Amino acid sequence: xxxxxxxxxxxxxxxxxxxxxxxxxxxxxxxxxxxxxxxxxxxxxxxxxxxxxxxxxxxxxxxxxxxxxxxxxxxxxxxxxxxxxxxxxxxxxxxxxxxxxxxxxxxxxxxxxxxxxxxxxxxxxxxxxxxxxxxxxxxxxxxxxxxxxxxxxxxxxxxxxxxxxxxxxxxxxxxxxxxxxxxxxxxxxxxxxxxxxxxxxxxxxxxxxxxxxxxxxxxxxxxxxxxxxxxxxxxxxxxxxxxxxxxxxxxxxxxxxxxxxxxxxxxxxxxxxxxxxxxxxxxxxxxxxxxxxxxxxxxxxxxxxxxxxxxxxxxxxxxxxxxxxxxxxxxxxxxxxxxxxxxxxxxxxxxxxxxxxxxxxxxxxxxxxxxxxxxxxxxxxxxxx
Ligand SMILES: Cc1cc2nc3c(=O)[nH]c(=O)nc-3n(C[C@H](O)[C@H](O)[C@H](O)COP(=O)(O)OP(=O)(O)OC[C@H]3O[C@@H](n4cnc5c(N)ncnc54)[C@H](O)[C@@H]3O)c2cc1C
Numbered sequence: 001x002x003x004x005x006x007x008x009x010x011x012x013x014x015x016x017x018x019x020x021x022x023x024x025x026x027x028x029x030x031x032x033x034x035x036x037x038x039x040x041x042x043x044x045x046x047x048x049x050x051x052x053x054x055x056x057x058x059x060x061x062x063x064x065x066x067x068x069x070x071x072x073x074x075x076x077x078x079x080x081x082x083x084x085x086x087x088x089x090x091x092x093x094x095x096x097x098x099x100x101x102x103x104x105x106x107x108x109x110x111x112x113x114x115x116x117x118x119x120x121x122x123x124x125x126x127x128x129x130x131x132x133x134x135x136x137x138x139x140x141x142x143x144x145x146x147x148x149x150x151x152x153x154x155x156x157x158x159x160x161x162x163x164x165x166x167x168x169x170x171x172x173x174x175x176x177x178x179x180x181x182x183x184x185x186x187x188x189x190x191x192x193x194x195x196x197x198x199x200x201x202x203x204x205x206x207x208x209x210x211x212x213x214x215x216x217x218x219x220x221x222x223x224x225x226x227x228x229x230x231x232x233x234x235x236x237x238x239x240x241x242x243x244x245x246x247x248x249x250x251x252x253x254x255x256x257x258x259x260x261x262x263x264x265x266x267x268x269x270x271x272x273x274x275x276x277x278x279x280x281x282x283x284x285x286x287x288x289x290x291x292x293x294x295x296x297x298x299x300x301x302x303x304x305x306x307x308x309x310x311x312x313x314x315x316x317x318x319x320x321x322x323x324x325x326x327x328x329x330x331x332x333x334x335x336x337x338x339x340x341x342x343x344x345x346x347x348x349x350x351x352x353x354x355x356x357x358x359x360x361x362x363x364x365x366x367x368x369x370x371x372x373x374x375x376x377x378x379x380x381x382x383x384x385x
Pocket of ligand 1 (some may be wrong): 014015016018021035036038039041044045046047048052150170171172202205214218219269270310313334335336338340343344
């Protein structure tokens with residue numbers, strides 16, 4: 001901070017988006033503080049899967065930003081902050097029945113439009129992936145994607161010593177006046193020229209007009225017995241549909257089976273419209289387990305050692321929110337990443353830092369960032385008035 005005690009930027013929220021933003025600000029030579037109500041990766045970033053997946057993104061801005069973020073994540077993993085967090089691995093999408101097969105066709109068409117970052121390696125029946133369940137009609141193999149646990153990415157970014165840290169420190173108010181923002185943390189107040197608010201599901205507490213809603217997801221973890229058998233993530237095509245379709249009309253419960261670097265399997269995750277991270281129930285896990293065993297029968301012999309839930313920050317129109325906060329000139333929001341925030345975090349942190357430094361987003365991504373602007377909600381409200 002400068003001699004008057006003012007930071008160039010304060011980032012609120014030490015999830016993967018806030019940590020990436022703080023790291024990028026520090027790289028740009030700005031003085032930066034990172035504040036969290038609890039601690040690093042305390043919310044969604046510490047209770048999620050970590051698929052860095054383009055395949056699962058809705059076509060349009062999300063798919064294009066995910067492609068850019070995947071490429072950039074790979075760069076940051078080459079000796080950079082994500083070198084021990086990101087692991088490349090193949091991915092497989094499987095489907096049974098016409099609705100899932102149609103979702104796979106749409107996926108192939110989408111990937112063809114997105115360039116070569118993620119390539120279709122093969123499209124066939126269950127024999128394409130030895131070990132996959134015999135009831136599966138179709139499997140496609142993709143290359144180019146990877147896995148990155150959110151907490152590991154946060155740890156990687158926080159190795160940067162130039163980030164000042166404040167936690168546990170819940171921000172209770174933001175007061176903007178003239179050329180600075182005062183960030184009130186209980187009895188302490190920080191001062192900054194700019195703020196990035198990466199608050200996840202807590203966004204409406206400081207920005208009540210924004211339609212950010214909690215969406216829970218349950219997951220479970222197996223023991224280490226299947227190490228090396230499944231070469232990459234195995235995702236049901238129903239999971240692709242779940243990003244655009246109400247859960248009640250899905251043909252099958254969506255499931256992702258992710259082999260971890262530890263030799264364990266992380267299997268999830270549901271999409272439930274509530275914000276309770278403690279709701280982990282037999283009925284829901286049973287459905288997930290049945291679908292997982294149908295897809296990868298060897299799982300039947302494994303032990304479940306842990307089940308948990310995380311809560312995603314969903315936005316009413318299905319797009320994240322990145323841009324100037326309503327009512328503020330010096331506060332940038334980066335929130336509402338639902339089930340995509342780990343994948344998007346590298347590029348969002350880089351561009352949030354650019355915008356905070358007074359620069360425009362990367363020209364190739366400018367239109368996609370414009371689609372994420374919080375101003376879209378002001379337009380809706382004015383239109384309704
Ligand atoms: C079950 C599940 C599975 C998922 N799977 C994937 C996946 O495979 N791939 C993927 O890309 N994404 C996945 N996601 C989504 C991903 O986890 C999130 O999009 C991402 O972690 C969001 O990061 P964030 O930094 O925006 O928010 P968070 O990680 O939620 O961080 C917000 C931080 O803000 C802090 N905070 C809140 N209020 C205050 C306050 N007043 N003052 C100070 N600090 C505050 C919190 O303590 C928290 O640490 C999944 C999520 C879930 C729940």
